[in-house]
Amino acid sequence: MAEYHILLAREYGFCFGVKRAIKLAEETIRSGIKIASLGPIIHNPLEVERLKNMGLRVIGGIEELGPDESLLIRSHGIPLDLLNEIKRKNINIIDATCPLVARAQHMVEFLFSEGYKIIIIGEDGHPEVKGLVSYGGGNISVVSSPEAIPDITPNDKLGIVGQTTYPVDKFVEIVKEITGRGWEIRVFNTLCDASRKRQGAVKELADQTDVIIVIGGKNSANTRRLVDIAESEGVDVYHIETWNELRSNWFLNKEKIGVTAGASTPEWVIENVLEKIKELCSQ
């Protein structure tokens, strides 16, 4: 049997904010505190199921909270009025709001206090955006296309904040449309670069390997993007959702095997894939 090496991409899988939220949930459960999460903690049914089995309840509103339960705020954050209601009801909070989201909320609050007309570049109705909007005191627009930009008069001072997961190219395009209008635009770059870093890392990985396994949902946009990038680098690429799909002939005469994963792929799924690759290569 030939020698082989498995290399993991420098950045892959869950973003920092989601990892942190899951860790907070697990630690809280282990410490014996009962918790319920307001909405699913991540858009991955397998991972939500795993946490439910550990003891995490998922609720749709705070009225469903049991008298002895603490409330987990997921990484997206929640609107200010809801937060105030929770505090008024003296509910114990486990706050897993992503620090990057919390910072974006803070910047909206700051721009509001400084009298800026606020524009949030993001998807209207997205849970994170609902939270951001709530810090803007009402005079605020959510813009996801140049057509949605509100009227701007020559003396306007505009404060701009982005939804953390918004694609940078779309963000730049909308800022461009606003530039040169109004008197001042003040743009805070609240975008998270997790996706961009994952994409850079798979490119780097392709330079060092002969074959790349990309783990993630077949209809996950960010996972497909990783596949496309790896393919354009000229290595063999296989896109799988679970370890059952791995085939031993993919690794024949391959010395360096790369592994990466899309944003909704839990760590334990990735670990199972790594184990299975080792098994197939050792046969």
Place this chain on the structure above:
Amino acid sequence: MAEYHILLAREYGFCFGVKRAIKLAEETIRSGIKIASLGPIIHNPLEVERLKNMGLRVIGGIEELGPDESLLIRSHGIPLDLLNEIKRKNINIIDATCPLVARAQHMVEFLFSEGYKIIIIGEDGHPEVKGLVSYGGGNISVVSSPEAIPDITPNDKLGIVGQTTYPVDKFVEIVKEITGRGWEIRVFNTLCDASRKRQGAVKELADQTDVIIVIGGKNSANTRRLVDIAESEGVDVYHIETWNELRSNWFLNKEKIGVTAGASTPEWVIENVLEKIKELCSQ
């Protein structure tokens, strides 16, 4: 002889800042105060000659100033260290710095005091830009193309100011390249919209007239732009430098005659053209 109307474009000729500087020079001379201008007051030899004949001297440096002369600062403004030197020497100043340029200088000073890394979008070496740079305390870049953008690190807060006469499309293009880099960008829209307004006005004029006379240098870029816009609106267009070029057959069977002028065309040249048109139409 048929009835005719002459319509002037809503905006044409000298910009507000240049008109104001010339008026200040004329008023000062009329009041009996001797003045010398630091550099030519406008890039139009005919107009400079006219002002020289009134009594305005043009000098290349403050050492050329006579003991009984006041110093005229032209619309571009001057660098802060030169201004301080003039003040130290107790020279009387007639400050014709364009208020829009003065505001841009003030914004650079403000951004410097707030700790921003400053980028001036404009032509390096232009007199106005030299003035703007002098208010930035040294840590400042002049950028006229995306390639000239300085290194930006993720925590940078960038303050951006434009040379007042810089084209808005180029300004927007450079801001776009900076957006999404650094933590904050704060952009002050210090661009003067005189050119844009002149262009909008000639379009409007073309809708109301049968023939348009555009006055301005044959190699003046902003005058050519006015000609192109008028032509694209489907009216007859004639581009002249002086009234001698006007021909009576241009106005045959034309009821509505439009007149506009490029940025370096003095008011008195325009008035002579208007007189000559009336003369030709009344024959």
